[in-house]
Amino acid sequence: MQQLSFFDGGLQSPKLPVELMDYRPAFFSAEESGRLISALKQNIQWNQETILMYGKLLNTPRLTAWYGDNSKTYAFSGKSYDPYPWTKELLEIKHRVDAAAGITFNSVLLNLYRNGNDSVAWHADDEPELGRNPIIASVSFGQVRRFEVRHKADKKQKYSVDLENGSLLIMKGDLQHHWEHQVPKSTKALGERINLTFRVIS
Ligand SMILES: O=C(O)CCC(=O)C(=O)O
Numbered sequence: 001m002q003q004l005s006f007f008d009g010g011l012q013s014p015k016l017p018v019e020l021m022d023y024r025p026a027f028f029s030a031e032e033s034g035r036l037i038s039a040l041k042q043n044i045q046w047n048q049e050t051i052l053m054y055g056k057l058l059n060t061p062r063l064t065a066w067y068g069d070n071s072k073t074y075a076f077s078g079k080s081y082d083p084y085p086w087t088k089e090l091l092e093i094k095h096r097v098d099a100a101a102g103i104t105f106n107s108v109l110l111n112l113y114r115n116g117n118d119s120v121a122w123h124a125d126d127e128p129e130l131g132r133n134p135i136i137a138s139v140s141f142g143q144v145r146r147f148e149v150r151h152k153a154d155k156k157q158k159y160s161v162d163l164e165n166g167s168l169l170i171m172k173g174d175l176q177h178h179w180e181h182q183v184p185k186s187t188k189a190l191g192e193r194i195n196l197t198f199r200v201i202s
């Protein structure tokens with residue numbers, strides 16, 4: 001199913017380039033997604049991280065958690081994270097995603113977007129531990145949110161896709177090198193969404 005959506009300027013997003021993004025809606029059924037989002041809300045140790053911006057300590061606009069094989073420490077935004085050990089639900093999701101991507105992921109970053117005011121700002125997942133052109137598998141449960149991608153050097157080149165409940169988005173190629181992505185805030189009253197990005201940390 002190809003998704004056409006409207007980008008900020010009212011332009012239709014062009015078809016996602018398959019060499020960068022492979023979008024699979026309904027990768028998990030509605031029943032599985034409902035069960036998994038409740039389990040993740042309850043069993044994950046959600047943290048409120050902070051970031052230093054212009055000399056002020058601000059709360060990250062979402063809750064996060066880092067899980068994975070032990071010994072896979074991950075550093076980003078000037079902090080380093082030791083993962084919590086895999087839970088039953090995370091392993092269930094990981095096994096499905098591993099099979100679809102043909103990769104054995106060793107860690108996952110979880111984001112809980114509580115409402116439309118939660119977001120993730122423009123960034124690329126280009127930390128050195130991920131290596132050049134990493135494959136990152138992004139699973140979404142709950143509220144549909146807009147995922148936007150733009151080229152770093154030519155910001156007019158952009159794409160967007162609405163990440164639906166139970167969907168899988170495989171990010172690959174040079175997406176983390178030449179492009180950046182965000183999940184913008186929305187002024188609409190939005191419900192909760194959990195996103196999981198499975199990664200291989202060296
Ligand atoms: O929530 C999303 O869809 C994207 C999250 C993301 O980009 C990240 O955790 O690096």
Ligand SMILES: [Fe+2]
Binds near residue numbers: 124
């Ligand atoms: Fe990201």
